[in-house]
Amino acid sequence: MVVRRFLVALVVFSLVVPFSLSAMAQEKKPFEGVVLNAYFIGGGAYEKLYTKIPEFEEQTGAKVNIAAKLSHFELNKRVAQEFASGGDIDVISTHTTFAPGQKDFLLPLNEYLTPEDLKDFTPSTIEASTVDGKLIMLPRHTDVRIMYYRTDLFEDPREQEAFKAKYGYDLRPPTNWQELLDVAEFFTRPPNLYGFVFTGGEEPLVGTFYELLLSAGGNFFDEEGNVIFNQEPGQKALQLLVDLYYHKKATPEGVPNYRWDEVAKAFRDGLIAFYFDWPGWYTMMKDPKESKVAGKFGLAPYPVGPAGYAKIWGGSHGFAVAKSTKNPEAAVALVKFLTSGDNLYFEAKEGGFLPTSISAYQRLKEDVAKTGDPLDLKRLELLEQELAGFVPPPKIPEYQEIVSAIWPELQKSLVEGRDVKVTLDIAAEKVRKILGR
Amino acid sequence: MRTHSERYFPYVLILPSVIGTFLLIVFPLVYSFFLSLTSFHLLKAQSLRFVGFQNFWEVLHDPAFWVALKNSLLFMVVVVNVELVLGLLVALLLNRASGGQGILRTLFMIPMMFPPILVGLQFRWFFNDQFGLLNNILLSLGIIDRPIGWLVRTKTAMPAVMFADIWQNTPFTAVVFLAGLLSLPVEPLEAALVDGASPWQRFRYVILPMLRPLIFIAMTIRSLDAGRKAFDLIMLMTGGGPAYATEILGTYTFRRAIVDYQFAYGAAISFIDMVLTVGFAVYLYRQLLKGRT
Incomplete structure (x- = not known):
């Protein structure tokens, strides 16, 4: 009798738990039904990172529509047109050289992020992404010579x-x-x-x-x-x-x-x-x-x-959110996701970029120290020094x-x-x- | 009823092209004139303020504008004249060719069929200092001992761009003149021959006057076209440099309006450009009419 009851309980449990778990999981998705229009920089190495976007969609329920993948010059023109005409635009690729010129149209990200969210970024890159006290983009990778x-x-x-x-x-x-x-x-x-x-x-x-x-x-x-x-x-x-x-x-x-x-x-x-x-x-x-x-x-x-x-003159590529977005939280979440330590490490490994994430940089150095040639390690060390003190162009529109x-x-x-x-x-x-x- | 529809029928027929013209020409023209009277900057919110003729005043006091205007005129005068003379020579030669005229004519027309962007790329490499064909030939013949930067010297950059334009567009004038030569009446030429005119006299006093309308047509088309087509060539070969040496109105407008997002300023430059071009076109057209009478 006891065994029977136990078996019944087990069957009921095994039927109910997955349902309630999946219901919980569905409830957890915070941006279900949200569509984010993204205008990104295109080209071989840049696009590796975008292969991670389905993970974001899976986690948050949001749908990311990449409306354009263009060279930076073309992208800037397109984005400027979208801004000026009040187009449906949520997330863009930008750069420390261009973002100050776009600042009238960009959402100040510091209003949505905590210092905790920013602690894995190289401080110089956050500084370069800040204009008039407002963080207008999150850096992705940095170029220093x-x-x-x-x-x-x-x-x-x-x-x-x-x-x-x-x-x-x-x-x-x-x-x-x-x-x-x-x-x-x-x-x-x-x-x-x-x-x-x-x-x-x-x-x-x-x-x-x-x-x-x-x-x-x-x-x-x-x-x-x-x-x-x-x-x-x-x-x-x-x-x-x-x-x-x-x-x-x-x-x-x-x-x-x-x-x-x-x-x-x-x-x-x-x-x-x-x-x-x-x-x-x-x-x-x-x-x-x-x-x-x-x-x-x-x-x-x-x-x-x-x-x-x-x-050393340098600049960071990054992502920004349009002020006109109807879903600022979801858009900021996407930018945060794309610039997470894990994703920047992935991008650096795949595309040879210099990540703006301290943890990603550390992992790269460990990888190179284990297997790489001494020049690879020297490169990372030299660049790390330069990254700490690089100067972006004047941050004026x-x-x-x-x-x-x-x-x-x-x-x-x-x-x-x-x-x-x-x-x-x-x-x-x-x-x-x-x-x- | 019939007369009523008869009266309106022509208007109905031209209505589609009137609408097309209005949408594609009149509206953008009026809109860009309106823009040129504002301070509109594509990336500055609330920059659409009426400022009257301030942009025009600034353009007229902008040294770079005058350099671009001077370069545009110089470019047009040189390339159009050289293309006319060379085109006439080629046409005269082709006209006299006894065999293979068809093949020769096709071969001569090839440069005309390339889009200017390809011609620009081709000549960018042709004149390249390290890897260019021209320097390679000169170095291997021992004429020079270090490569010459044809596209970066202020004195050679413009001639290099002109060379590319002449290479591409001479076939156009040649084809126009050849068509003219082939359709000339033979009687005046025979009469001149009977009167003992020398080849030069036949050319100078018989052929040339008869070709005059065609020369004016070719000149008008090429003059109005020269600055437009050169945009692609210049952007690819020199980007307007070095130090404004090859900056023409088209490239300067592009730089201000599209690169700097100064739409209003760019609109003002293009309006001045348009007024000058229309004025020039009217002048050429009058000359053409005179040439015909």
């Missing part, structure tokens, strides 16, 4: 001897601006080898000028917002680029037309002795099928500027306009050797006009 140099050239005893004979000190990856000029000049043997290369046009040129400006102790603006980049530090910064390009001709002549792809290609083709570039090219540089310098390059920190330190106005002026000094002070005064006047409007 490091020095790539050719070990086969720098470690060649004949080169070392010749260098010492000419300059009176040992050849090494440059540690200050004077060494940078000397080494660049030394290795310039056109048409098959040049000392250095840099991005000589549009936003990449302004970014390069900006980090040199900071390393010379200057900035675009002082604390009151006055334009000061035409002062002495700015002149030193631009003079360095003009010396490299115009006077010493230590770069390929096409530099004013070079953007990211061209500088990286020039190094991969073995045309360049050393230069600064993003961490993302590293995998391609190591691949003998893609790169003539595979196994023949090393990594080093930036040379310090006249101010006695090196500041007019930045893009300022870039458009000043790069042609900077080029005038590069290609025609115009006096740097004249150039910077003209550029500063343009910037004052833009800000005064």
